[in-house]
Amino acid sequence: MLSLLKNEWIKLWTKKQPWIFVGLIIVFTLLFTLMYYSFEANTALDSDEWQMQLEQEIEQEREILQSEDASEWEKDFAEMIIEENTAYLEGGINPRQFNNLIYMNDTLLGVASFITLFSVIVASSIVSSEMNTGTIKQLVIRPYERWQFLVSKFITVVLFSIVLIVTLFVTNYILGLILFDTASWNTAMIERSFEGAMVETTAANLIFSKIGLYTLNMLVFVVISFSLSTLFRSQALAVGVGIFALFATTMSQALNFLLADTAWYKFVIIPHLSLTEYVVHDTIIEGVTLPFSLAVLAVYVIILLGLATVYFQKKDIAY
Amino acid sequence: MTEYALEVKGLTKTIGKNKRIVNDASFQVQHGEIFGLLGPNGAGKTSTIRMIVGLIRKTEGKVIINGKDLDEAGQLCKTDIGAIIENPSFYDHMSGYKNLQQYARMARTNITDERLREVVDLVKLNNAIHDKVKTYSLGMKQRLGVAQAILHKPSVLILDEPTNGLDPQGIRDLRDYLKILTEQGISSLVSSHLLSEMQLMCDRVAIMEHGKIIDISHISELNIQRDEVNLVSFTVSSLEKAKEVLANSTSGIEIVEAENESVTLSMSYENIPKINQLFVKNDIDVFAIESAKTSLEDRFLQLTAVGKKAEE
Numbered sequence A: 001m002l003s004l005l006k007n008e009w010i011k012l013w014t015k016k017q018p019w020i021f022v023g024l025i026i027v028f029t030l031l032f033t034l035m036y037y038s039f040e041a042n043t044a045l046d047s048d049e050w051q052m053q054l055e056q057e058i059e060q061e062r063e064i065l066q067s068e069d070a071s072e073w074e075k076d077f078a079e080m081i082i083e084e085n086t087a088y089l090e091g092g093i094n095p096r097q098f099n100n101l102i103y104m105n106d107t108l109l110g111v112a113s114f115i116t117l118f119s120v121i122v123a124s125s126i127v128s129s130e131m132n133t134g135t136i137k138q139l140v141i142r143p144y145e146r147w148q149f150l151v152s153k154f155i156t157v158v159l160f161s162i163v164l165i166v167t168l169f170v171t172n173y174i175l176g177l178i179l180f181d182t183a184s185w186n187t188a189m190i191e192r193s194f195e196g197a198m199v200e201t202t203a204a205n206l207i208f209s210k211i212g213l214y215t216l217n218m219l220v221f222v223v224i225s226f227s228l229s230t231l232f233r234s235q236a237l238a239v240g241v242g243i244f245a246l247f248a249t250t251m252s253q254a255l256n257f258l259l260a261d262t263a264w265y266k267f268v269i270i271p272h273l274s275l276t277e278y279v280v281h282d283t284i285i286e287g288v289t290l291p292f293s294l295a296v297l298a299v300y301v302i303i304l305l306g307l308a309t310v311y312f313q314k315k316d317i318a319y
Numbered sequence B: 001m002t003e004y005a006l007e008v009k010g011l012t013k014t015i016g017k018n019k020r021i022v023n024d025a026s027f028q029v030q031h032g033e034i035f036g037l038l039g040p041n042g043a044g045k046t047s048t049i050r051m052i053v054g055l056i057r058k059t060e061g062k063v064i065i066n067g068k069d070l071d072e073a074g075q076l077c078k079t080d081i082g083a084i085i086e087n088p089s090f091y092d093h094m095s096g097y098k099n100l101q102q103y104a105r106m107a108r109t110n111i112t113d114e115r116l117r118e119v120v121d122l123v124k125l126n127n128a129i130h131d132k133v134k135t136y137s138l139g140m141k142q143r144l145g146v147a148q149a150i151l152h153k154p155s156v157l158i159l160d161e162p163t164n165g166l167d168p169q170g171i172r173d174l175r176d177y178l179k180i181l182t183e184q185g186i187s188s189l190v191s192s193h194l195l196s197e198m199q200l201m202c203d204r205v206a207i208m209e210h211g212k213i214i215d216i217s218h219i220s221e222l223n224i225q226r227d228e229v230n231l232v233s234f235t236v237s238s239l240e241k242a243k244e245v246l247a248n249s250t251s252g253i254e255i256v257e258a259e260n261e262s263v264t265l266s267m268s269y270e271n272i273p274k275i276n277q278l279f280v281k282n283d284i285d286v287f288a289i290e291s292a293k294t295s296l297e298d299r300f301l302q303l304t305a306v307g308k309k310a311e312e
């Protein structure tokens, strides 16, 4: 079994594609960082000034709250800013300060979608390409069970996506060290969501829960495309479905809002494909918590991988 | 030692509702024997072989390799087998050597670098073995196919159309190393639709058509027999004269074909000198006498529908 894994690993890296993917992740991280650096770093404030500035902002917003011609929307926004700034002041956190971990937290997932995309592409081709070129027949006549080939291919894809994640993390971390001051992993940080929900926690906690949840999420995409390409022998289909699912997650906010009341929606896979939401939320729809999402995903993953394995174990290989 | 290296019993493959692409095929390959599977395109040779190596499931029947049932001891059976199925495919972006290393790693025994080089030597790929497979010709791929099949010293070699794409020298080489392997006790099942090849390569031949095995014979039985009727063609100076002489003679020999300065006769072997004499006596120069050694082909055509159609 280990030799099968070794074979797959060698086959993967003797192609150009995975090297290009790793290279692109590095390049995209660089570009993204440059953008971030040129826009965000200008707004940095000195350590003495920031508390004053936050307090000034709170004052301004209070005025808006009291004024009569401010709209409902403006008042909501003002309340949010006040709440936020108060939290920063109480926590002693300078939100306009820059250090390598703040940079990391802001940018780490910026190019992460590409990791999912590249992993989906590799996952979709690792089985189907051998079926299309016919090399599969020289594999399955060897003294192994067919599922062992499938398992070693699956592990290879997972390892590949982990390589991408590590590449991203390391590049990002190094750039942070070069461009910004170094902060402790225990630095307190506040993470906000679009709707204004807030959590206060440490840098380590925040960054690692983001990347952990993201990795879990990506693995689900890998499973979807790996299984579909095995079942339908079509790389194009599998990549297509993978990318569709990726887009579906960007719309999931809207779907969550529209369909939250239906009984079945929480059992559909889509709302659970944005696990990083759980960094700031305890629930993504009412009653849907992280363990629930993980359980739903596990069921889908087991069904998909099970189907692919049973099918591959039995199918006639006649090409 | 078990009785047979490979035994196939009542092998059947049904596709869809009622399409039997292999129909109740049975044969045995003895130890150290080269057994041929001969049949026209679409006869079911590849399908039979695919079932033996477990690429497709059998609808019915048994495959027994060195006494072990494929259904019960699949992995043990596969350890004993080396195979080429149709055109072998490789990882194009890797060198031939790296490809072989892949197969070496999958073997149940340890395959040393010496063994790899030995096999590369045997199939004469030394010069190209470190080039990428995408630069290989069809024949070179076929040789690499043979290499991956024999790498782990299997006791049963299964080769589907192994001569496909090989030049005459390549075919000869293949025949030679098959002979060497046979001497080491390896048994082979070789499929082909080329009769002449089978004749030179195999000890016994099964003829397959429409999924059925319709005949199994020893090559020696099939080779020319003295009293059997054969096709013999004479290249002569005058076709007209030759026809006339034959028509007037009492030999009762039938002219099958007469064109391009040669007459083809259906006659027994023993009569060749007599006819030659007859021509010479009548001032007809004889430039060549060729006996079409196509007895296997005849047999094949006789037995298969292709032949029947041709006769009509």
Ligand SMILES: Nc1ncnc2c1ncn2[C@@H]1O[C@H](COP(=O)(O)OP(=O)(O)OP(=O)(O)O)[C@@H](O)[C@H]1O
Binding pocket: A318, B015, B021, B039, B040, B041, B042, B043, B044, B045, B046, B047, B048, B193
């Ligand atoms: N997957 C399949 N679905 C439907 N029919 C099939 C399938 N595989 C093979 N056949 C049919 O089975 C028959 C036998 O095919 P097979 O490839 O075994 O023939 P063959 O003897 O190897 O021929 P050739 O000399 O051309 O290689 C053919 O008529 C083919 O059309």
Ligand SMILES: [Mg+2]
Binding pocket: B045, B046, B047, B086, B160, B161
């Ligand atoms: Mg064939």
